Amino acid sequence: MVSAFQSLRIHPDAGDPELAQQQSRFNTLVExxxxxxxxxxEWKERIxxxxxxxxxxxRELHAAWREWVxxxxxxxxxxxxxRAEREQLDEMVRETAAALLQxxxxxxxxxxxxxxxxxPSPAPSKQETAAEALLEDLVQDWEQQAAAAAAQREARAAQRRAASVQKRRQQEEQAVSQSLRDVYRRLASALHPDREPDAQQRARKTALMQQANQAYADENLLALLELQLQAEQIDAAHLASVDRRRLQHYVTVLQEQLADLQAETQRLESEFRAATGLAAGRGLQPRKADRMITSEANRLRGELQQLRLQTRALADEGELTAWLRAVRQKG
Known part of the structure; x- marks a missing residue:
């Protein structure tokens, strides 16, 4: 909704530099x-x-590897x-089966x-077992003592930090919640369908009210402001008249929403990177993922086709021994 975002833009107040800075910050956050x-x-679509x-x-490839075992x-x-060929097959079975069982x-x-x-390896003697158990107990006791001491230090430090910031955090959260609540209440008052005599407008307001309820439940200030635009409750002039304290609360809410959006977007990118074997990182453009999805699907199809051919070849003793010989030579 580009036009809606443009309507949410505030023209900074040149006569009040501090307020203008907040207004510019609000504009940047909205964008x-x-x-x-x-x-x-876009990332949700690519995933x-x-x-x-x-x-x-x-899934087909997994089933093919199962048939391979x-x-x-x-x-x-x-x-x-x-005997060497049987041992070679044993090792292949162990390697592939263990991977599948993971x-x-x-x-x-x-x-x-x-x-x-x-x-199986020979069992250790009773003396070796007793000595290992004693050493393990000593190490475990030391680790537990060290961990307990570290936990106590951290707990005391955390209590000191919590005591110094708890009150301020509660005040900030209360102010932010109040800002969201105020926007929602004004919106709910304007959209209440029972107050609308026109049936078509009542249906429109009912739909907007449902969206407002969801946006308020999600603590989504930007969505509430967009709905106010649709309800014709706010415009750039209205936002420009918002006092400094309320504008700061809006900025705080938008900052939190931006952080949540960034974290979720980066999580999806990381999920995609892990699934396709890419190195961990950031900044992959979703449009580039399209080619990678096609490439990965084609790669897996090629692997599936090759595995099925190899599986069929195992049934022929001549092909089997020739293949085992080739594998040994490569190794």
Whole structure:
């Protein structure tokens, strides 16, 4: 709603530099909140597209890896294999099955893994076990004592900090809540549908009132101000007449909303980076994610096709031994 944001812009008061600074800050925050809301919407759209485009292929690939484990298990039973080849297959089964079990508690895969488990190491002697237990107890006692002392120091420091800021924080929160409440009450008074005789206007005000209720529940000042614009309660002149104290409360609310929008947008970007294997960071533009989503889906399809071909090849003893030899040579 670009026109609405433009209408929320205050022309700074040249006669009052301090107020003008607050008004400029308000203008900047309104623009920033609008931009980050748009960015958040774009990232939500990309995340949804990623799930629709990539996740189905990923599920197919997971199922194919599961079939791969069973195929390796079956291949290891072929009578013509050497001991080294069986051990090679055992290692492949253990590696792939363990990876699958990290994602899913699969009883079938767990059973295959158990059949290909390595020989257990010799159990330690009673003397070794007792010595290790004693050392572990000593270390644990020391760590607990150190942690308790650190926790006590931190608790005392936290209490001192809390005592010094609690009162001020309560006052600020009360003032901010009052600003939101005042805007909401004025809006509710103007939009109350029971006071509107015209049926069409009553329906319009009912819809706006529902939006106002949601915006107030979300503590979304900007949405409330936008609704006031739609209800024709405020304009630039109205905002310019707001006193310094109330304007500062508006600024505080918008700062909090901006921080929330930035944090959620960055969380979605981090989620996308992790899903696609990108390094952690910030600043990835949502439009660039489109190409990456397509590329990731194509990459997974290629991996799926190759895995299915390899799985079919395991059924042929000649192809199996040739493939195992090639793997050993590469290793």
């Amino acid at each position: 920033d909140v609008a931009q980050w809301r748009a960015a958040l919407a 949804e597209r990623y799930h629709q485009s990539v996740e189905p292929v990923r 069973f195929a390796l298990d079956h291949a290891s039973l072929q009578p013509g294999l050497s 994602w899913d508690d699969d009883a079938g895969i767990a059973a295959v893994l158990a059949r290909h488990a390595e020989e």
